[in-house]
Amino acid sequence: MSDSIIIDTGDLRFIEGHGQLIVKSYGGKLRAEFHNLEGPRFLTKYLKGKPVDLAPRVASRICGLCYTVHSISSAEAVERALDMKISEDVRKLRDVLYMANNLRSHLIHLLFLSIPPVEGLISALRMRDLNIVRMGANILSKATELIEVWGGRSVHVPNVIVGGFGKAIKCKELLHPIHQLAALSDDAERLVKYTLKLELPEMERYRLLVALKRSGSYPIYAEEANVALSDGSVLSSSEYYEGLEEVTKDYSTSKHVYFKESEITVGALSRIMLNKRYLSSRARELAEEIEWGPNPFLNIKAQAIEVLHYLDELIRLGGELAEIPPENLKTEDIKAHRDKGVGLFVAEAPRGTLCHYCEIEDWKIKDYRVYTPTAINSKSIENDAIELVKRFKPLGSQKLRFILEDMVRSYDPCLSCAVSLDIYE
Amino acid sequence: MKLAFYSLTSCEGCLTTLITKLGPDIEGLWNNFDIDYFKLVREPVGGSRFPKADIAFVEGAVVTNLDREHLQEIRKNSRFVVAIGTCASSGNIAYTASRNVKLGKKALSVLEVREAEPLSSVIAVDFELNGCPVNADEFIDALLRLVNGLEPIQPDFSVCYECKLSGNACLLDKGQLCLGPIAMGGCDAACTSVGSPCFGCRGPYIEADLEAYFKTLEKKGLKVEDAKPLLYMFMGKKIKEVLKE
Known part of the structure; x- marks a missing residue:
C-alpha cells in the first residue's frame, strides 16, 4: 500500500518558526504529520557541565516570545534543587514580569499571526479597522x-x-509603565471584544485538557502547583512530570510528548476551561458569553480573555508593589542549602504547561530537561488535522488548507521552543 | 524600496524585538517600504519562493539543509544582506553546542542537521547587526543609513565604555568574570547595569586585545581557563577566528 497526500500546507504562514502539516491517506486510513522544520540549537545539551547560574540565561534563548517564563522557570528549578527560598515579594516581582511577557506574547499572536488570516487578510496592516491594530500595537x-x-x-x-x-x-519605577498600561485598559477591552466576535469553525473533539490549578487564583505558576486534568484528576507537579513521555518522530525536529500514553492538550483554552472562575471580574464576565468546549479554534478567544485578565492582574499587582519596602528585595541573603539536588518547576507559559527539570551536582548542571507546550500539543494538532479533513474535505483542497492552517495557528505553536528538546541523545 | 525579513534556525527574538520596539510605528514602516517577506507580519509575496529585495534582514543560524538552501536563495534575490542578531553573525550558543554533539546518528527523513554556522560561513554578508537580541535602535539607524545611501556603522567601543558611562562598579574588580573589556558595545551595557557579567553576545569589538585581557584577568586573580568557556558561549565562530583555535 502506498501513501497518497491529501493535503500539504507547505511552509506554514503566520507562525513562529518553520513547519508544515501533511495529511496522507494510507490504505484508506488518514494519517497526519506535523513537521517541525526548525533546526536544533542544543541549548539543554549545552547546559550540561556548566555552572548553575548560566541556566536561566541559556534557557531564555529557547524562545523569543516567551523568554521570561523560560528564564524564571529555569531559575526556580535551580533554586528548588539547591533548596533556596525566595521571598514572597521577590516572587510577586517575578509575577509582574511573567504577566507582562504573557501579555506581549498573546498580543503578538492575536494581532499579527492569528486574527488577520482568520479574516482572510494578508496582514494585520490591512485590517478594515486599523485602529484595532494601532491600539493593540500600543x-x-x-x-x-x-x-x-x-x-x-x-x-x-x-x-x-x-x-x-x-x-x-x-x-x-515599575509603577510608571503599569500606569501607562492601565490607561490603555479600555483599548484592550475593545480589542478583546473584537476577537470574541470572530467567526470560527466548529470542531469539538474530545481530548484530555491539562492546566495548573490552585484554588482561589488563576494559574500562572505556584509554589505548590497542582496539575489538573479535565477528567477531574489532580496531580502533583512531580506526578505529572513522571507521566510525561517523549516519542521521536522521523519527520520532526521536536519530539511528541504524551501523558501516560495518551494525548493531552495544554494552552489558554485548557486554562480557561479548568479555571475560568478565577479570572478577573471583567475577564470572567466576557468569558461567560462564550460557549467553551474542546474546539482548538477557541484558543484564540481564550487568549483574548487572558489578555484582559493579565492586564487587570498587572494593575492589581501595581497597587501591591507600591507597598513593598526596598529592604525586602535583597538577593544576597538568599542562601543555597546544598550544592546538589534535583529541581522541577511547572509553569503556565503563554502556550501552555511548561516543565523545567534539572539535576545539579557540585554547583554544576548534570542534566537539564525541558518539556514545552508545543511538543505536548503536536499530537493534538495531528489528530485535529485528521478530524478536519474528515469533516471539511468536500470544501476542496484550497479551503481545507486554510482551515488546517488556522487550526495549527490557533494552538499558537512555537516551533523554536519545541525543537529545543534535543533530538540527538 | 523593497525590504524582506527572514528567519533561519533561531528563537525569533530579534524579529519580535523589532516588532515590539516599533509598536504602532510598524504602520510607518509598512507605508514607506514594500515589505514583501516578513512571516510574523504578513503573508509572503510570491508564495513559497523568496521575493526580490533591496535589503534582506536575516535572523538565525544555519543549522539545517533547508536553512542553507533558503539562505543561498535569499542571497541571490537580495541586493544587500544584513545579518541580524548573534545567531546570524556568530552562530550563538548553537555554534559551540552543536560541536559537542555527535551529529547524524539519527537522521530525520525530512531534514539534515549539521553543525551550526553563522551566515558568513555560507554566503557573503554585507553587514552585521550584533546582539542577542538585536538592538532595535541600531536596526533603525542602519536602515535609515542604507535608505540614504550611507554605509551603516558598527560601534567601535567595548561594553566597558558604556558600562562606565552608566556609572556601574567594575565586576572584574569584584572578582567576577566579565567579558566587557573585549566585547562590542552598543547594548548600553544592558547586562552589567543589572549586575550580571557581560557574556559578549555582540562578539569581540574591533580593537579587542585578548592577550591584554587575559593579563588583566591574571592581575585581578581570575583564571584565564575559566574565561574560555564564556568566550565560546555567544561569540561562536568569531572568537574561534580571533583565538585561531
Whole structure:
C-alpha cells in the first residue's frame, strides 16, 4: 500500500518558526504529520557541565516570545534543587514580569499571526479597522517597556538570576509603565471584544485538557502547583512530570510528548476551561458569553480573555508593589542549602504547561530537561488535522488548507521552543 | 524600496524585538517600504519562493539543509544582506553546542542537521547587526543609513565604555568574570547595569586585545581557563577566528 497526500500546507504562514502539516491517506486510513522544520540549537545539551547560574540565561534563548517564563522557570528549578527560598515579594516581582511577557506574547499572536488570516487578510496592516491594530500595537509596546524596566532589556532579560534578580528594581519605577498600561485598559477591552466576535469553525473533539490549578487564583505558576486534568484528576507537579513521555518522530525536529500514553492538550483554552472562575471580574464576565468546549479554534478567544485578565492582574499587582519596602528585595541573603539536588518547576507559559527539570551536582548542571507546550500539543494538532479533513474535505483542497492552517495557528505553536528538546541523545 | 525579513534556525527574538520596539510605528514602516517577506507580519509575496529585495534582514543560524538552501536563495534575490542578531553573525550558543554533539546518528527523513554556522560561513554578508537580541535602535539607524545611501556603522567601543558611562562598579574588580573589556558595545551595557557579567553576545569589538585581557584577568586573580568557556558561549565562530583555535 502506498501513501497518497491529501493535503500539504507547505511552509506554514503566520507562525513562529518553520513547519508544515501533511495529511496522507494510507490504505484508506488518514494519517497526519506535523513537521517541525526548525533546526536544533542544543541549548539543554549545552547546559550540561556548566555552572548553575548560566541556566536561566541559556534557557531564555529557547524562545523569543516567551523568554521570561523560560528564564524564571529555569531559575526556580535551580533554586528548588539547591533548596533556596525566595521571598514572597521577590516572587510577586517575578509575577509582574511573567504577566507582562504573557501579555506581549498573546498580543503578538492575536494581532499579527492569528486574527488577520482568520479574516482572510494578508496582514494585520490591512485590517478594515486599523485602529484595532494601532491600539493593540500600543499596548504591545507598553507591555514590552515594562519588561525592559524590570529586566534590563526587552528580550532575554538579564535581570532574572538564580536567587532572585541581579539588581533590585525599585518597585516605584515599575509603577510608571503599569500606569501607562492601565490607561490603555479600555483599548484592550475593545480589542478583546473584537476577537470574541470572530467567526470560527466548529470542531469539538474530545481530548484530555491539562492546566495548573490552585484554588482561589488563576494559574500562572505556584509554589505548590497542582496539575489538573479535565477528567477531574489532580496531580502533583512531580506526578505529572513522571507521566510525561517523549516519542521521536522521523519527520520532526521536536519530539511528541504524551501523558501516560495518551494525548493531552495544554494552552489558554485548557486554562480557561479548568479555571475560568478565577479570572478577573471583567475577564470572567466576557468569558461567560462564550460557549467553551474542546474546539482548538477557541484558543484564540481564550487568549483574548487572558489578555484582559493579565492586564487587570498587572494593575492589581501595581497597587501591591507600591507597598513593598526596598529592604525586602535583597538577593544576597538568599542562601543555597546544598550544592546538589534535583529541581522541577511547572509553569503556565503563554502556550501552555511548561516543565523545567534539572539535576545539579557540585554547583554544576548534570542534566537539564525541558518539556514545552508545543511538543505536548503536536499530537493534538495531528489528530485535529485528521478530524478536519474528515469533516471539511468536500470544501476542496484550497479551503481545507486554510482551515488546517488556522487550526495549527490557533494552538499558537512555537516551533523554536519545541525543537529545543534535543533530538540527538 | 523593497525590504524582506527572514528567519533561519533561531528563537525569533530579534524579529519580535523589532516588532515590539516599533509598536504602532510598524504602520510607518509598512507605508514607506514594500515589505514583501516578513512571516510574523504578513503573508509572503510570491508564495513559497523568496521575493526580490533591496535589503534582506536575516535572523538565525544555519543549522539545517533547508536553512542553507533558503539562505543561498535569499542571497541571490537580495541586493544587500544584513545579518541580524548573534545567531546570524556568530552562530550563538548553537555554534559551540552543536560541536559537542555527535551529529547524524539519527537522521530525520525530512531534514539534515549539521553543525551550526553563522551566515558568513555560507554566503557573503554585507553587514552585521550584533546582539542577542538585536538592538532595535541600531536596526533603525542602519536602515535609515542604507535608505540614504550611507554605509551603516558598527560601534567601535567595548561594553566597558558604556558600562562606565552608566556609572556601574567594575565586576572584574569584584572578582567576577566579565567579558566587557573585549566585547562590542552598543547594548548600553544592558547586562552589567543589572549586575550580571557581560557574556559578549555582540562578539569581540574591533580593537579587542585578548592577550591584554587575559593579563588583566591574571592581575585581578581570575583564571584565564575559566574565561574560555564564556568566550565560546555567544561569540561562536568569531572568537574561534580571533583565538585561531
